[in-house]
Amino acid sequence: MRYVKWAVWGTIALIIGLFLHYTLPQHDVVRVVGTYQERQDLTDWTRIFWSSPDDQSGTLANRDVQFIQTIRTNGRPMVYRNEDTGWSWPPYFKFDTASLQTEADDLRSTAEAPKWAVVTHYGWRNELISIFPNAVSIRPVEGPDVTIMPWFNIFFFAFLLFLVVLVRKMWLQFRERMIDPALVDAGQAWDSVEARAHAARKGARGFFGRTQAWLNTWKAKK
Amino acid sequence: MIGFLRAIVIWAVAGAIAYFILRIYARSLRREALEKEWDADPKGDAAARDAFIEKGMTDYEGSLRNRLLLIIFVLPFIVIATLLYLVNYA
Numbered sequence: 001m002r003y004v005k006w007a008v009w010g011t012i013a014l015i016i017g018l019f020l021h022y023t024l025p026q027h028d029v030v031r032v033v034g035t036y037q038e039r040q041d042l043t044d045w046t047r048i049f050w051s052s053p054d055d056q057s058g059t060l061a062n063r064d065v066q067f068i069q070t071i072r073t074n075g076r077p078m079v080y081r082n083e084d085t086g087w088s089w090p091p092y093f094k095f096d097t098a099s100l101q102t103e104a105d106d107l108r109s110t111a112e113a114p115k116w117a118v119v120t121h122y123g124w125r126n127e128l129i130s131i132f133p134n135a136v137s138i139r140p141v142e143g144p145d146v147t148i149m150p151w152f153n154i155f156f157f158a159f160l161l162f163l164v165v166l167v168r169k170m171w172l173q174f175r176e177r178m179i180d181p182a183l184v185d186a187g188q189a190w191d192s193v194e195a196r197a198h199a200a201r202k203g204a205r206g207f208f209g210r211t212q213a214w215l216n217t218w219k220a221k222k
Numbered sequence: 223m224i225g226f227l228r229a230i231v232i233w234a235v236a237g238a239i240a241y242f243i244l245r246i247y248a249r250s251l252r253r254e255a256l257e258k259e260w261d262a263d264p265k266g267d268a269a270a271r272d273a274f275i276e277k278g279m280t281d282y283e284g285s286l287r288n289r290l291l292l293i294i295f296v297l298p299f300i301v302i303a304t305l306l307y308l309v310n311y312a
Contacts, residue, residue, distance in 0.1 A: 087229035
């Protein structure tokens with residue numbers, strides 16, 4: 001039973017962790033090598049990894065998506081998609097896709113004369129199912145080894161911790177003020193029922209009570 | 223435009239739920255504090271205790287602290303406006 005409990009909690013923690021890892025912003029130091037635009041099919045299950053911008057029909061079977069090609073500091077390639085999130089999930093409220101593409105184009109550089117930039121993005125890159133992280137913003141930096149403080153995530157997790165503590169305190173308050181008194185009431189009600197049953201048993205004494213009790217011993221045991 | 227309205231409605235509903243739950247919690251805390259205040263130094267019988275607590279709760283209803291909770295309604299929209307600015311214009 002203990003293993004089942006741990007498996008359930010582990011699964012819940014894993015799902016929450018994956019969800020946060022996909023949704024929260026992350027920073028990559030990269031060198032932009034190019035941008036392109038490609039028509040994407042939106043009809044299979046990987047649809048969930050593409051945005052649904054506001055100004056687009058929900059029944060669209062495919063559409064053009066902009067991409068930013070980069071090389072990371074470790075020399076490996078990373079390709080970002082560049083899509084509006086609009087008003088929908090995740091709540092980045094990104095509407096400046098065209099401007100971001102222009103900024104990325106402006107930062108284009110070669111391996112010989114690299115211009116480094118920090119790309120803020122969310123999402124995952126997976127070659128097998130062709131999904132791309134969505135670039136949210138890009139800004140030039142001095143060199144490949146800059147330190148980036150994830151301010152948003154610091155505030156986010158501080159707020160999350162605050163929420164968890166608050167919900168726990170609320171629940172304890174609710175239990176103390178509402179559930180425990182109700183349990184005490186129920187306990188008192190049960191005590192009075194038992195007292196009445198006790199009185200009834202007392203009444204069953206005397207001659208008839210004893211006779212009745214004796215007759216009952218002949219009845220089939222339930 | 224539909225997406226904008228939908229987002230507004232969803233965030234407003236979330237704010238309203240958070241507001242009412244926090245309101246109940248804050249009132250419960252206040253009532254408990256009033257009960258403890260009376261029990262530490264009782265000045266009468268059970269009826270006087272009830273009257274004391276009810277008066278304290280009525281005072282609390284009009285207090286600034288209770289009204290400040292309304293900020294929760296505004297909070298999601300401040301966050302959205304900040305994110306909009308930071309992501310698109312900063």
